[in-house]
Each structure stands twice: as structure tokens, then as C-alpha cells.
Amino acid sequence: MGSPDLSVSIGAIRMKNPVMTASGTFGFGREYGRIFDISALGAVVTKGVTLEPRAGNPPPRLWEVPCGILNSIGLQNPGLEAFIRDEAPRLAGCGVPVIANISGDTTAEFCEIASRLEEVPGVEGLEINVSCPNIHAGGQPFASDPESVYRVTSSVRRATPKTLIVKLSPNVANIAATARAAEMGGADAVSCVNTYLGMATDTVRMRPVFPRVFAGLSGPAIKPLALRAVWEVAAAVGIPVVGIGGICSARDAVEFFLAGARAVAVGTGNFISPTACLEIVAGIRSYLEERGIRAVADLVGRAQGAVSGNAGGAGQARSGCTQ
Numbered sequence: 001m002g003s004p005d006l007s008v009s010i011g012a013i014r015m016k017n018p019v020m021t022a023s024g025t026f027g028f029g030r031e032y033g034r035i036f037d038i039s040a041l042g043a044v045v046t047k048g049v050t051l052e053p054r055a056g057n058p059p060p061r062l063w064e065v066p067c068g069i070l071n072s073i074g075l076q077n078p079g080l081e082a083f084i085r086d087e088a089p090r091l092a093g094c095g096v097p098v099i100a101n102i103s104g105d106t107t108a109e110f111c112e113i114a115s116r117l118e119e120v121p122g123v124e125g126l127e128i129n130v131s132c133p134n135i136h137a138g139g140q141p142f143a144s145d146p147e148s149v150y151r152v153t154s155s156v157r158r159a160t161p162k163t164l165i166v167k168l169s170p171n172v173a174n175i176a177a178t179a180r181a182a183e184m185g186g187a188d189a190v191s192c193v194n195t196y197l198g199m200a201t202d203t204v205r206m207r208p209v210f211p212r213v214f215a216g217l218s219g220p221a222i223k224p225l226a227l228r229a230v231w232e233v234a235a236a237v238g239i240p241v242v243g244i245g246g247i248c249s250a251r252d253a254v255e256f257f258l259a260g261a262r263a264v265a266v267g268t269g270n271f272i273s274p275t276a277c278l279e280i281v282a283g284i285r286s287y288l289e290e291r292g293i294r295a296v297a298d299l300v301g302r303a304q305g306a307v308s309g310n311a312g313g314a315g316q317a318r319s320g321c322t323q
């Protein structure tokens with residue numbers, strides 16, 4: 001058998017391998033580009049870009065917890081114009097598909113960003129961050145209601161022909177319903193998951209660590225939670241799922257493929273080892289070679305099929321009491 005086929009497609013984006021970066025943990029690839037050749041990645045997902053520049057939240061912004069970090073960055077970014085002028089042209093020459101992660105306060109803002117990115121060379125796809133607050137819904141995240149996920153997805157769909165990924169929030173009662181709303185709205189894929197809401201309390205100052213109280217939990221601490229979310233979502237939709245949450249090794253990535261992810265994104269793992277993505281690509285190749293598996297695509301959803309009588313996918317898995 002020759003070398004296994006690691007390539008996967010997400011919408012119109014053909015990736016040489018299934019490993020991408022998770023938004024906000026790789027900047028715009030500048031710093032990591034000094035450490036390794038980023039063309040070895042399946043795709044680069046950028047830091048969240050907003051219409052106007054954002055300064056982000058006051059410190060502290062990061063807080064280490066066992067097996068993870070809490071972050072409250074507040075979407076610090078240079079804004080769309082600077083992204084188009086300073087980052088996109090450089091990224092376009094890097095030999096790797098670029099997916100711009102975008103955030104907005106309103107559906108109209110998402111659409112404006114999407115249409116202004118339409119002509120930008122090198123940006124092959126958009127990932128819309130529906131975890132951000134919708135000012136027309138009293139600041140509730142878009143993700144908190146499948147109807148608003150449908151509205152923002154279908155509006156952005158009309159604004160761009162580029163590959164459209166909807167990044168799901170795990171902080172909802174029914175993530176499968178949100179995923180279905182994204183699919184119905186015309187998303188080419190969903191990425192799953194964003195950070196889990198958590199908090200930390202400062203026992204010296206006797207107050208919350210973060211000025212905004214709640215922060216997003218990421219890293220190995222969330223891996224089993226994210227895996228379950230991917231399982232549920234993969235059983236609920238027909239579009240590809242990008243698995244995200246605590247992936248630090250090839251074995252973690254393979255767990256997500258078996259649960260139904262077509263590709264994976266590495267976030268906090270990049271902070272632990274800046275070359276984590278490369279090691280994960282190499283480890284996936286070895287895993288396939290050792291087992292004589294021809295292609296990474298052959299792993300996708302295999303564990304779902306292994307659960308006997310799992311016609312309803314997640315429904316079946318959820319039916320038993322876990323205590």
C-alpha cells in the first residue's frame with residue numbers, strides 16, 4: 001500500500017490533510033510562520049475579524065486551570081480593512097487554504113464582512129462565529145436560538161459564494177438543533193465546538209478573576225464534552241463536521257474522526273506545542289499506515305456505525321442513564 005490519502009474536502013476547499021488551526025490560537029499565521037512552514041497544514045483559520053478594529057477586554061485575559069485555559073480576549077483584532085490590506089495578501093502566498101473567522105454584532109455586519117471578502121484572493125472560506133452577542137436580540141449570542149442561526153447563516157449564504165462554515169457554540173441546550181439550522185441556512189460545514197462558558201474566582205481578592213466574570217474554557221479539559229457534541233452533530237446533519245476541542249495529539253484527532261468529524265482544528269494545543277499540528281498530521285499518517293487503512297476519510301463516523309442499532313445516532317447513545 002502506498003502512503004495513505006490524508007486529503008479531505010470541506011465545501012469547495014480541498015485540504016491536503018485534515019488538520020487546521022482553530023481560530024484565535026494561530027493569529028494570522030505570522031508568528032507560527034517563523035517556526036514552521038505553514039503550507040504543511042490542511043488549512044489556516046484566522047483570528048476572528050470584525051468590521052471595525054477591536055481593542056479587546058481589559059486584563060486578565062487568560063487564566064490557567066487544570067488541563068485547560070479560560071480566555072476572555074474580547075475579539076481583539078485589527079478590523080476588516082487592516083486584515084484585507086496587511087494579512088490576506090501575505091496569507092494568500094503561503095500555499096495553504098485560508099478560512100477567515102468572522103464575527104459581527106448584527107446579521108448585516110456579518111453580511112458586509114462576507115461580501116467585502118468575496119473578492120479577496122487567498123481567502124477560500126468563511127467561518128462564522130455565532131457565539132458572539134446579537135445586539136438585536138438583547139445581546140444574546142446568535143447561537144442561543146436555532147432560528148437566529150438560520151437567519152444569519154442564510155443571509156451570509158446569499159452574500160458569498162465562498163465555502164461557509166458555521167462555528168457552533170456548545171453553550172446551548174440542543175447543539176444538534178443549532179447544527180440543523182446552520183445546514184438548512186445553507187452552510188457547507190459546521191465546526192464544533194467553540195469554548196465552554198466557565199469562570200474562576202480569585203480567592204485573595206475575593207472576586208471573579210475576569211472583569212466580565214465568565215470566560216471561555218478550552219484545552220484537554222473539554223475534549224470529552226466536545227467529542228460528545230461532535231457525535232450528536234454528525235448524527236444530525238449531512239454536511240461535514242470539523243471537530244474542535246482539546247485536540248493535542250493524533251490519537252485525539254482520530255477519536256474525533258471516528259465520532260464523525262471530517263477534519264479537526266487544533267486550538268489550545270498550539271499553545272502547549274507550537275508544532276502540534278505538524279505532529280498530529282504525522283501521527284494520523286502513522287495510525288493509518290499501521291492499520292493498513294487507505295484514507296483518513298475511511299475513519300469518519302466509524303464509531304457511530306459500531307454502536308449496534310444506532311440508526312438514530314446520538315438519540316440511541318443518549319437514551320441510557322449515565323449514573
Ligand SMILES: Cc1cc2nc3c(=O)[nH]c(=O)nc-3n(C[C@H](O)[C@H](O)[C@H](O)COP(=O)(O)O)c2cc1C
Pocket residue numbers: 022023024025047048049071073075101129167193194195217218219220222244245246247265266267268269
Ligand atoms: C485565546 C483564544 C482565542 C479564541 N478566539 C476565537 C475567535 O476569535 N473566534 C472563534 O470562533 N473562536 C475563538 N476561540 C475558540 C477556539 O477556536 C476553539 O474553538 C476552542 O478554543 C476549543 O478548542 P481547543 O480546546 O482546541 O482550544 C479562541 C480560543 C482561545 C483559547
